[in-house]
Amino acid sequence: MMNRRAMIGAGVAALAIGRGAQAGERQMPDTRFRQFQAVIDAWKRKDVEFVIGQMADDIVWHYAAAIAPPARGKAEARAFIERFGKSIGEVRWRIFAHAEDGDRLFVEGVDEYVTTDGKQVAAPYAGVIEFRGDKITGWRDYVDRATIDAMKAGGAYPPQVTELINRPAA
Secondary structure (H helix, E strand, O other): OOOHHHHHHHHHHHHHHHOOOOOOOOOOOOHHHHHHHHHHHHHHHOOHHHHHHOEEEEEEEEOOOOOOOOEEHHHHHHHHHHHHHOOEEEEOOEEEEEEEEOOEEEEEEEEEEEEOOOOEEEEEEEEEEEEEOOEEEEEEEEEOHHHHHHHHOOOOOOHHHHHHHOOOOO
């Protein structure tokens, strides 16, 4: 018979090795983060086919949650990526922290890039990415669009943005 401390320890260990895994199945830590990191790497290469390939057909992507309507389905997601990508040169997207809860990934980072006309943009953000199997089904990015627009117009990074983006990436 297990004592209370042993039962709690066993429960914590089970959560640490596979929250969200099926009974008897072991899920590797950071599985969803590794999948998402591959999407980030493809985004940096401007590999639209890989990024779209990681999405479920019925994806709902709030690329600017609470500001713009979401892209629904791969066709709308592709249209957004292609439209957004036309104005971007170099991409330096970084993640500072992440956490996983089953098929949900939470990230905090900075979408940092240089526009095709040479403007430096750094958008601190938080995101929630949901998976079904190996595909992204939901993606919600939370950003300050006014700060992004000011930088695209040639404004300098505000001090609070500089402080946020000068942290080491994960």
